[in-house]
Structure formats: C-alpha cells, structure tokens
C-alpha cells in the first residue's frame with residue numbers, strides 16, 4: 001500500500017482515537033475524527049472548521065486527497081461540508097481541517113472524537129493547455145446540459 005507521511009498534531013490520535021483507517025478491505029474512505037476539546041453544537045445553517053488532529057504531506061503531484069461527507073451524516077442529519085468537497089493538494093502540509101455544515105433545520109451535536117467526514121486518495125493528471133482554433137469534430141459536438149434527453 002502507498003505510504004503517506006502524516007504528522008500527529010493532537011496526541012489523542014493514536015492513543016484515545018485510532019489513526020484514520022479503512023473500516024473494511026474494500027473501503028475507499030478513511031474516516032476523520034473531530035479533534036475538539038469539547039462537544040460542539042452546530043446550529044441549523046452553521047458552518048465550523050473542525051480540526052482532525054493530523055496533517056498529511058501527499059508529496060506525489062499525481063495524487064490528491066478529497067474530504068467527502070459520510071453518507072449517513074449527510075443523508076440522515078444534513079451534516080455535509082461547507083465547501084461541498086475538500087481538496088487536499090499534494091504539496092499542502094498544514095493541518096487537515098473539515099468544514100462541517102449543518103444544512104438541516106435542527107441543531108446537531110458533534111462529540112469529541114466523532115467521525116465526521118472521510119478522506120479519499122485520488123489519482124490526478126496534471127495537464128498543460130494546447131491552444132487551438134478548431135477541435136476534431138465529435139458526435140456530441142457542443143451539445144450538453146441535457147441535450148440528449150431524459151430517456
């Protein structure tokens with residue numbers, strides 16, 4: 001498995017809480033925990049930046065990480081991300097933060113150590129633009145935004 005350098009910024013990670021880990025053999029995401037000092041109530045519509053207690057340095061420009069909502073929290077409780085998706089650059093070395101947004105109508109309690117989001121490593125292709133005046137024609141051409149219909 002690919003190794004990623006990690007700094008433990010909060011000593012409760014690795015003692016009180018395990019390092020983020022794949023829950024099953026086929027899991028894509030590593031759950032991130034709320035490294036809070038006390039529980040937090042996220043009011044309806046409120047967004048708060050929550051530390052994960054970790055920083056990672058991906059280093060490989062052909063890799064990034066994305067922070068995604070956990071589906072149970074997002075679907076059942078409306079706890080998603082203030083930035084919708086968090087993108088972690090391969091050269092970022094700062095603390096990994098989760099922007100937690102309560103898009104529901106009711107307050108939501110986040111307890112210390114709760115698994116609030118998940119981290120997924122994803123391949124990246126860096127490209128450069130080749131300026132042209134005409135593209136090689138395709139069947140779709142400029143059609144988009146539903147032009148092919150519904151069924």
Ligand SMILES: O=c1ccn([C@H]2C[C@H](O)[C@@H](COP(=O)(O)OP(=O)(O)OP(=O)(O)O)O2)c(=O)[nH]1
Pocket residue numbers: 067083085086087088089090092095096097098099
């Ligand atoms: O949910 C997130 C999103 C981003 N980051 C960190 C890692 C990422 O590499 C950096 C910058 O994120 P991004 O490029 O999305 O934000 P920006 O607003 O463009 O900031 P910058 O000008 O620093 O690139 O912030 C997080 O810790 N959590």
Ligand SMILES: [Mg+2]
Pocket residue numbers: none
């Ligand atoms: Mg940026």
